[in-house]
Amino acid sequence: MANVNREHVFRFKQFEVRNRMSAMKVGTDGVLLGAWCHVAGCRRVLDIGAGTGLISLMIAQREPDAFIDAVEIERDAAAEARDNFDSSPWSDRLRVIEADFNRWAAGIDAPYDLIVSNPPYFNSELKAPDASRALA
Template sequence: MANNYFQFKQFRIIQEGAAMKVGTDGVLLGAWTPLKGAVRVLDVGTGTGLLALILAQREGGLKITALELDPSAVVQARTNVAASPWSDRIAVVEADFRSFARETTERFDLLICNPPYFQSGPTAACAARALARHAHELSPLDLLDGAARVLAPGGALALVLPALQWPDFERAALQRGWVLKQQLVVHPTPHKKATRILGCWGREAGAFLSEDLVLESGGRHVYSPEYLALTREFYLFA
């Protein structure tokens, strides 16, 4: 049985009632996302509050709005935020992103999202897990169009996707005028194909940076120096 919490160096994620537990994708996205110039951040689909807490630890000046649709996840995220050192800088809001994007007058410097995956195939037996893992409630187009409405000029959209879904998302983003600024291509081992891609998108043309990251370089749970360097401020083992 999985632990009902995940301990990081500076905070703890209680996840007993969470549909989606702490995973590599979320930690990588939170640790990697560029924060230069960001003050107002919108975390879409915060779940346990993981991304919001990682970003708050990384940068002391951030003001973070963490959106979550599932009421039980909202309770979990608020509990985790309240127990953290950064509760005064994170507001957990129960809301559907599509409605929020249409109604809010606030503009954000960064929108970060570990979005629903698995847009086809059988849904999860647990309704909350299905909501967290399927794109029935938040499609890639919803995310792109909503981000375009809520981001301030010069703002960025950061997300992580399975490598197999990346080409379709990239095509849709480019068609809607988004520009890929930075990406991290994640390989499980040195000789395996990429399984995840992290991307940071903007609306203005500029320089592009692409890097590769290997998770395990010396066998099971023998992590690469690059992965340890990226996550050392968070994981206990890094």
């Protein structure tokens, strides 16, 4: 059952993240990873399984010279990340790639300075409650 009390927009100092469509919502783990990862001097960043784009946005805010590719397989999450990027102050440095990372990665032609990922965790006993979360 969906949490009807869950916020659909998270506001940070310089940007907002909408998370109405994405299967994986904004959570403490993503916020901590976005704040914790070392980004100083990173010019090319890859966010694997970007979801709403939260971590990409946090990196763009923290490192003004970073260009971020955000790969997301799930259509609704990719669309939401694209909307979040477009409404941010750093839209010119953020790119959503809607693709299966395993297929897309074969075409990488230059190294990244930083690769981040915040995958969902399901142990073998727990199953994702719906198809979009299972895909994530």
